[in-house]
Amino acid sequence: MAGSRTSLHKWLTAIFLISRTEQGTNAVALSKIISVTYKTAWLILHKIRHAISTADQGTLLSGIVQVNSAVYGKPYNPYFRNHPQEHYLLAGSSLNIQGEPSYIKLKLVPKIHVKEKLFQRAATLDFTQQHIESQTSSIEFITGRFSSKKFRALLAFAAQAGKSINNTFHGIGQKYLQHYLDEFCYRKNLTLHEAPVFQHLTHLCTAPHAKLSYFNPQNTPMCA
Structure with a gap:
């Protein structure tokens, strides 16, 4: 969010919408809800997905x-x-x-x-x-x-x-598909652990210097 001209309220709305466990949101819908251009909505969602993908890189499968x-x-x-x-x-x-x-x-x-x-x-x-x-x-x-x-x-x-x-994005091409797969897995993994997605994603996006609590495969909190 650093350097963004978009208000914090709009960022949090985007985080809330992407946290919905069954569907997330797309840039067209987000742009209408928070009254920004499609380009701005896409960039907001892309940054959130980048944070998700980065966190996933630090969590390896084990056991x-x-x-x-x-x-x-x-x-x-x-x-x-x-x-x-x-x-x-x-x-x-x-x-x-x-x-x-x-x-x-x-x-x-x-x-x-x-x-x-x-x-x-x-x-x-x-x-x-x-x-x-x-x-x-x-x-x-x-x-x-x-x-x-x-x-x-x-x-x-x-x-x-x-x-x-x-259903949500009407198909995704090769270039960005991995980020959308990571987003799906992020919500699914937190749901498996009955963890609140919105709370966790807000922490993930707003604490750049903090070690963010995530879940390893053995149900033990770890840092990502």
Whole structure:
């Protein structure tokens, strides 16, 4: 918010609207609600999403980790040919002691790491290095297109993310898609821990020098 000519009241309204667990908000709706231009509304939301993505980078999956391949976008061809509107994901989660997802990540996979819709080893290596703690005790990837074993909870999260993004933003291109996926996961992770999204997001956006309380996969507060 530093240097912004937009009032604090309008910023807080934006944070409140993006905190809504089922839908968030888009720049068109926000511009009308707080009486700013579309460009200003988009920039406000982009800065908030940047804060969310930055916080997520500091929270790694650990313990027992499951990862499943997924796709954002309509599967135009179910066989081998890639389509420009298909974006490949790895959906990962740490599990709690009940064996349920406790912290999820949905990360885009560069298309150079997918050949004929098969995830190359480079995709899983990148995900492991960037998003999983090095001392993690158990990591299991499911990336086979016709694998009989699938982590259906992770596929459900990916499907929910796609539906939410399409309903609120009417589809997102490659350039900014990761920020929107991070936004979905942010709300979902706080909801899993029954934490107040608005309160947490306000803290995240207004305390630049503070260590912000977040949740690690083992239900223990950590710093991000």
